[in-house]
Amino acid sequence: MNKKRSKLEIIRDILEVIKNKSGRIKPTHILYKSNLSYMMMEEYLTELKEKEFIIEKRVGKNKTYSITEKGVNYLEQYRLISNFTQSFGLE
Numbered sequence: 751m752n753k754k755r756s757k758l759e760i761i762r763d764i765l766e767v768i769k770n771k772s773g774r775i776k777p778t779h780i781l782y783k784s785n786l787s788y789m790m791m792e793e794y795l796t797e798l799k800e801k802e803f804i805i806e807k808r809v810g811k812n813k814t815y816s817i818t819e820k821g822v823n824y825l826e827q828y829r830l831i832s833n834f835t836q837s838f839g840l841e
Contacts, residue, residue, distance in 0.1 A: 760786070762828050764794055768804060768817045769825065775815055
C-alpha cells in the first residue's frame, strides 16, 4: 500500500514536473503529472507563487508556469536531504 505524500514531497513533485518540461508548463499538465486534484493543485500553485518558487505567465486566457532559481534551489536541497536520510535508513 502506498503511503500519503508529505507536503514537501508534493512541492518537489510539482517543481520537478515544471523543471522537466523545459521550465514552462500549462496547469493541466501539472495536474495530471503531479497526481493532484484541481483544488489541491491550485492551493499549492498559489503558495509556490507567493514564496517565489514559480512564476505564472498569462497570455490571454492561457496560463503557464515557470520554475525560478529559488525553486531549482529547493529541488537541489530536497535531493541532498533525501539522500542523507536514505543513507541512514531513516526514510
